[in-house]
Amino acid sequence: MELPGKRVVVTGAGQGLGRAYAEGMAREGASVLVNDVDAANCHDVVASIRVAGGTAEGHVGSVADWDDAGAIVSACVEAFGGIDGLVNNAGLHAVNKFTEEDPVFARKMVEVNVLGGIYMSSHAARQMEAQQSGGVILNVTSGAASGLSLMATYGATKGAIAALTWNLANELKELGIRVNAISPAAQTAMVATTRQVRPSTVTWGPELMAPLVVFLLSDLSHDITGQIVKLWGTELQLVRHHGPIPPAITRDVWTPAAFAEAFATELHDRLQPYQRDMEGYVPFS
Numbered sequence: 001m002e003l004p005g006k007r008v009v010v011t012g013a014g015q016g017l018g019r020a021y022a023e024g025m026a027r028e029g030a031s032v033l034v035n036d037v038d039a040a041n042c043h044d045v046v047a048s049i050r051v052a053g054g055t056a057e058g059h060v061g062s063v064a065d066w067d068d069a070g071a072i073v074s075a076c077v078e079a080f081g082g083i084d085g086l087v088n089n090a091g092l093h094a095v096n097k098f099t100e101e102d103p104v105f106a107r108k109m110v111e112v113n114v115l116g117g118i119y120m121s122s123h124a125a126r127q128m129e130a131q132q133s134g135g136v137i138l139n140v141t142s143g144a145a146s147g148l149s150l151m152a153t154y155g156a157t158k159g160a161i162a163a164l165t166w167n168l169a170n171e172l173k174e175l176g177i178r179v180n181a182i183s184p185a186a187q188t189a190m191v192a193t194t195r196q197v198r199p200s201t202v203t204w205g206p207e208l209m210a211p212l213v214v215f216l217l218s219d220l221s222h223d224i225t226g227q228i229v230k231l232w233g234t235e236l237q238l239v240r241h242h243g244p245i246p247p248a249i250t251r252d253v254w255t256p257a258a259f260a261e262a263f264a265t266e267l268h269d270r271l272q273p274y275q276r277d278m279e280g281y282v283p284f285s
Helices: 016-027 039-051 066-080 103-131 152-175 189-195 210-217 256-264
Strands: 007-010 031-036 055-060 085-088 135-140 177-183 228-232 235-238
Touching: 007 016, 007 066, 016 031, 016 039, 016 055, 016 210, 031 039, 031 066, 039 055, 055 066, 066 103, 085 103, 085 210, 103 135, 103 152, 103 177, 135 152, 135 210, 152 177, 177 210, 210 228
Parallel strands: 007 031, 007 085, 031 055, 085 135, 135 177, 177 228
Antiparallel strands: 228 235
């Protein structure tokens, strides 16, 4: 077992990827606090883990609420005596034309995907700091953060989570808290929604992603932090960190004409793609 004695919270674990993560970690010896907003799904996952001989408790609550987020972490502490890991999996997803964006759902998506990650990470980090035993925070981002039509708001929330990962990895390293993110892909309800407008070659189930989560929560990855890891079927990749492209270009005075000249010459071959790698997708038309 790779996670003996680890006490882990998995948010949005009532189905799909979150369920696969929770069950996978329980099989590796972790005590898992299963969180979801759907009580029936939450309790079903807890029962499944226990039947398989694992240890789990459930907590129904929304990560988008500060007090609920704190209660989720507290439930882990009360049940297992502390918290060693957090998987920020809970999230909402939408596929729609940006000119037809639903403002109500867009706000809800930002609250769950972004504030949920911030709130849960904050409560978990405070508890880990109090324990003085370090810990692991694992976020969930998406390739949509790199540019994908019909997913502008969703992609924006996942881009925010990537930035949160890099910032927290830097700030929390002195506390012994590692922070990474995964960019998963699997046959889930989310992919089924996407397939309505953009066919995909994703055929594998959520269970394929569970070993990666186990690895990043385990001591096997003790020296890995600040990374975004993409797993596409059998292909493993790291996602490049945002930053300026060297070398810098200098002028004594920058005028509009000077900018135009720079973009036409030195910067011409450095212009970056603004659409994610579309391998595995059929472009929308």
